[in-house]
Amino acid sequence: MASKADPGRASSPLLIGPLVVIAVLVVLIALWPQDLIGASLGDFLLVTLFLGGAAAWRTGKAVAQGWAPFLQLVFYCLLLAGAVRFCHFALFEDELLSLEPFAVEFVLLTSIATLGFRAHRKRQMTVQYGWMYEPAGKLAWRPKTFG
Template sequence: MDRSADPGRPSSPMLWGPLVALAVLAVSLFVRPDLLIGRSAADFIIVTVVLGGGAAWLTGKAVARSWEPYSYLVVYGLLLAAAVRFCHFALFEDTLFALKQTVPEFALLFSIATLGFRAMRRRQMTRQYGWLYEPSGRMSWKASAGTER
């Protein structure tokens, strides 16, 4: 069996890519907080992390639940980043077109959406195709012991 073609493996780029992006963003939050935080840390946490992150998680799950392609998350991630930037602008008088803050916000929201997508896809694969796959962690799956692929 070719493991590189198995999207459910724990070493899939769809799983470690967002985790690496989130780690880089967390480090940059301490090194260069001005890249992520606009006016204050409180509005960043409330609007970007809580509201935007929650919406991104649910968006990733919704795309996976409807069996839409993963590429749809790029479009939805851009729309979410624009909505979060508008909320910062409208509620906290931050800059609307701040590319310096929009790009990291997009990376953050897209990473969270990808993890939501992955969590739902694991659930789908192990529940709907239980005779073929079994869970292999929180966001990965593997072929069942008795199946040959």
């Protein structure tokens, strides 16, 4: 049985947290789209979700691959959110220094990057330490049981 300190468990904050945050953001954006995203929905989907989200996923995987601490991932997502905000400004004449859209982009990109981090860390733990851990779902692992 996995203990609460087991980072690979399916109820880990690094797995549940990003999923809850993404669900809450979807609801909030559906209720107040113009206030939270600052751009049209199409611009938001293209730049923030598809381009920024793909970059965030790869950033999470890269940080995990280098066995870097999670705080480094948060710093990279801060930079990535700034780059996404600049793309909105340069391509669609959106406000560059707008707090609400930047915060939404940062939280969304950090959540996506965390899931990418988690996916790669699960692979690392089950492949590199296959004698000790086994997969427990798409983004979780558990200690192997012998006997």
